[in-house]
Each structure stands twice: as structure tokens, then as C-alpha cells.
Amino acid sequence: MKLDPILTKAARYSRRGYYGKAIRLLEPEVLRYHDSHRFYYILAVSCLYSGDFGGAHTYFRRCRELKMQDSHTLLGLAALHVRRGETDRAVELYLEVLDLEAASTHPSKSAIRLAKRGLAVIRKYGEKEALSAWLETGALKKLYPPLPPLPRSIRSGLLFTFTAVLVIAALAGLGIYTELLPNPFPSLNRVARQGMESLILNDAELKSVVKTSGSFHYVLTQDQVLKSYERAKALFADFRDEAAKVEINRILESNASDAIKEKAKLLLSYTATPGFNTLKDTYSYLEVHKDPYLYRNVVVRWKGMAANVQQSDRSVAFDLLVGYDKKNILQGIVPVVLPFAAAINQDMPIEVLGSIVIQGDGTIALRGIAIHQAVALPQAEDQK
Structure with a gap:
């Protein structure tokens, strides 16, 4: 299971019973x-676990569209049909689960x-009045599918950490662990980012740091180039990728040597795309407009x-009137392209997460990653 910081955080919230936090994080x-x-x-x-049955029905239906033969999705839908008294449909889904698991090479016992x-x-409380009385006891929760699992690497890490704590506690109880004993698990305190070892400058690169001819946006001294590069590495190691990109751009748009620029490009290739909840460093429109080449990507x-919205089956283009969400100050107009279909309401404020693109005339645009806007989610069927 691929580790995704947002989904992992939401799964943690859900497993701890913080269902509202998980929903607010994901919606x-x-x-x-x-x-x-x-x-x-x-x-x-x-x-489902928080009691929002309409939302649960909407999202389980989407799960069904994305993965037709997922037992846990079918169990969730079946529980909702039981709640609504639609026992015939619930029976169909339960039988489908049993058929799927019978045909599986790794059947799920749960x-x-x-x-x-x-x-x-359903056999015992099939009659409407009996089922209604059973539902009033709150026993429906016994039919809920399991909460989302954590990725295996997270579970292994938690188990390892717990084991390490027990070992250290045992050593301390025996009088073996002292202040002189070094931390045997330093990796628990910090996470090293992949690729750091390949970013070290060699002797040849350190001897030729700047070029003396050419056309550049920034003219830097040798010390300034090296400081920018080391700062970019430090920011990257601290998971501040967007701030690292600013320093990388300073190098790429400068008189730094080709070898240094190649290392900067390598560092750029290691950066990750953030989400709304993982973006650590933010830059205003006015900052970017003042020096756009420093903020490329x-x-x-x-x-x-949003204005001048143009939609297709696979993308959306519009002009973002930056700062005009409260309709009193217009900072600028920025073209935005979303590489996915989305419904954009031109009468509602919108927040865009996107990477800076420098257009041919030097103006800026955004390549959209995600948007926030108060939009109506698909409506579930009427609840009984």
C-alpha cells in the first residue's frame, strides 16, 4: 500500500475515533x-461510524464505481440497506461478498x-417491526465494515517503536541503561530523505562554481551559489520542498556552472508535490509577480x-481573479489550467493549489493540482 501523507493521517484519525477530523481533512x-x-x-x-448515513451512502457508491468487487465496500452498502429496511438488497450484497471471498485465493475471514x-x-429480524426494534438498540454497528487499515510500513514502524520502548524499559529496570548508553534507535527521531547522498558536490564541481559569460537573471558570487545550494539541500532535508525550489531556481537562473545546475536539477527531481494540508511554505501573488523566475514550479x-471558465471532459481552464474572493481588492489575473474535470462555480470564491508556470511573455500562470470551493456534493438517496 503506497504511503500517502493525507490518507495516512485521515486513516489514523478514523481509527482513533476522530471521524469528524478525518472527514474535514479529506472532503x-x-x-x-x-x-x-x-x-x-x-x-x-x-x-458511517459518525452517524452521517447520507454521506456514507454517497461515498460507498463512489467506492463501488471505482472497485466493483471490494467486499468491504459491499458490506458498507449492505449495512446501509439494512438500516433503511431494504433487506432484499442487503441479502444480495451479502451473498455477493460470500461469492467473492469463496473465489478469492486469500479470502477475508472478517x-x-x-x-x-x-x-x-435479516433472518431473525426480517419483519419491519422487529428490524426497527433491533435498529433502535444500536446493534447495526456490529455490521459495519472495518475501519481503514494503516499502510504496512506504518504498522511495522509502530510495532518496532513499541518493542524498542519495552527493551529500553527492561534495560532500565535491570540497571543496565544509563545516560552513557547512546540512543540505539536514532532513526526514530528523524527521517532521512531519499537521494541526499547523491547531492554532495565533488571536488571538480567545487572547483568550478560559476561561469563568466552568458545571459542570466541573477549574477551570483561563488559563495552565494554554494550557500544557495546548501540552503536548498537543508530545506529539502527538512521537507520544505517549495522553499528549496526557490533556492534551486536562484541557481538555475544564475551564472552558476553547468555542473552545479545539474545537481540542482537532480535535487528538484526529488521534490514531492504537496497538498493543501501538507504545503509548508506559502508565497503571495505579489511576491511571485515581483520576481516570477524565482518561483518557477x-x-x-x-x-x-474564477472567470472565463472553459470546461472539457478532461480539463478546465479559467482566469483566477487573485485576491477578489471578498470582492474588494483585485491583486491580479492569473490563467489556470486544471488537468482534470471539475465543476467550477463562478459565483463562489475559489482557492487554487497549483505550480507556477512562466509563460512566453514572462507572465505567470498556474498548473492546477487541487481546488477548494464550496460545491454541492452528490446527493444520496432519501433516507428512511
Whole structure:
């Protein structure tokens, strides 16, 4: 299971019973994760366990669209049909789960157990009045599918940490662990980013740091180039990728040697794309407009209003009226292209997460990553 910081955080919230936090974290990212079954499953079960049955139904249906044969999705939908008294449909789904697991090379015992439990409940409380009385006891939760699992690497890390704590506690109890004993698990305190070892400048690169001829946006001394490069590495190591990109751009647009620029490009290739909740460093429109080449490919989040919206099946283009979300100050107009389909309401404020693009005439545009806007989510069927 691929480690995604937003989905991992949401799964943690959900597993700890903080369903509202998980929902608030994920719902603004609907457009970004529009094809992610795991995203919608976390949302669905969080809504289900929190009592938002309409939201649960909406998100479980989307899960079903993305992955037709997922037992946990079917169990979630079946539980909702039981709640609504639609026992015939619930029976169909429970039987489908049993068929899927019977054909699987790695059947899920928990899914089989839940499906059989659901069928037993329907057999025993099939009549409308009996089922209504059973639902009033709160026993429906016994039919809920499991909460989202954490990625295996997270579970392994937690187990390792717990084991390490027990070992150290045991040593301390025996009088073996002292202040002189070094920390045997330094990696628990910090996480090294991949690629750092390949970013070290060799002797040849250190001997030729700047060029004396050419056309550049920034003319830097040898010390300034090296300081920018080391600062970019330090920011990258601290997971501040957008701030690191600013220093990388300073080098790429300067008189730095080709060898140094290649190392800067290598560092750029290691950076990760942030989301709304993981963006650490932000830059205003006015900062970027003042010196756009310093912010090429840097991800920003700007608020405003959308105008001149052009939609297709796979993309959306519009002009972002930056700063005009409160309709009193217009800082500038920035073209935006979203490489995915989205419904844009031109009458509502919008927040865009996107990377800076320098156009041919030197003006800036945004390549969209995600958007925030108060939009109506798909409506679930009427609840009984």
C-alpha cells in the first residue's frame, strides 16, 4: 500500500475515533483524489461510524464505481440497506461478498464473518417491526465494515517503536541503561530523505562554481551559489520542498556552472508535490509577480474568483481573479489550467493549489493540482 501523507493521517484519525477530523481533512481534497478508492473508503467509513448515513451512502457508491468487487465496500452498502429496511438488497450484497471471498485465493475471514452475521440478522429480524426494534438498540454497528487499515510500513514502524520502548524499559529496570548508553534507535527521531547522498558536490564541481559569460537573471558570487545550494539541500532535508525550489531556481537562473545546475536539477527531481494540508511554505501573488523566475514550479495556494471558465471532459481552464474572493481588492489575473474535470462555480470564491508556470511573455500562470470551493456534493438517496 503506497504511503500517502493525507490518507495516512485521515486513516489514523478514523481509527482513533476522530471521524469528524478525518472527514474535514479529506472532503476538501475530493477533486485531487477523485479516482482513489482508498480515499472514498476512508470517507465512507468515517461518515458511517459518525452517524452521517447520507454521506456514507454517497461515498460507498463512489467506492463501488471505482472497485466493483471490494467486499468491504459491499458490506458498507449492505449495512446501509439494512438500516433503511431494504433487506432484499442487503441479502444480495451479502451473498455477493460470500461469492467473492469463496473465489478469492486469500479470502477475508472478517468479511465472511460480517456477511454471515448480516444474513443471520435479516433472518431473525426480517419483519419491519422487529428490524426497527433491533435498529433502535444500536446493534447495526456490529455490521459495519472495518475501519481503514494503516499502510504496512506504518504498522511495522509502530510495532518496532513499541518493542524498542519495552527493551529500553527492561534495560532500565535491570540497571543496565544509563545516560552513557547512546540512543540505539536514532532513526526514530528523524527521517532521512531519499537521494541526499547523491547531492554532495565533488571536488571538480567545487572547483568550478560559476561561469563568466552568458545571459542570466541573477549574477551570483561563488559563495552565494554554494550557500544557495546548501540552503536548498537543508530545506529539502527538512521537507520544505517549495522553499528549496526557490533556492534551486536562484541557481538555475544564475551564472552558476553547468555542473552545479545539474545537481540542482537532480535535487528538484526529488521534490514531492504537496497538498493543501501538507504545503509548508506559502508565497503571495505579489511576491511571485515581483520576481516570477524565482518561483518557477513552486506550488502556491491563492484565493480569488474564477472567470472565463472553459470546461472539457478532461480539463478546465479559467482566469483566477487573485485576491477578489471578498470582492474588494483585485491583486491580479492569473490563467489556470486544471488537468482534470471539475465543476467550477463562478459565483463562489475559489482557492487554487497549483505550480507556477512562466509563460512566453514572462507572465505567470498556474498548473492546477487541487481546488477548494464550496460545491454541492452528490446527493444520496432519501433516507428512511
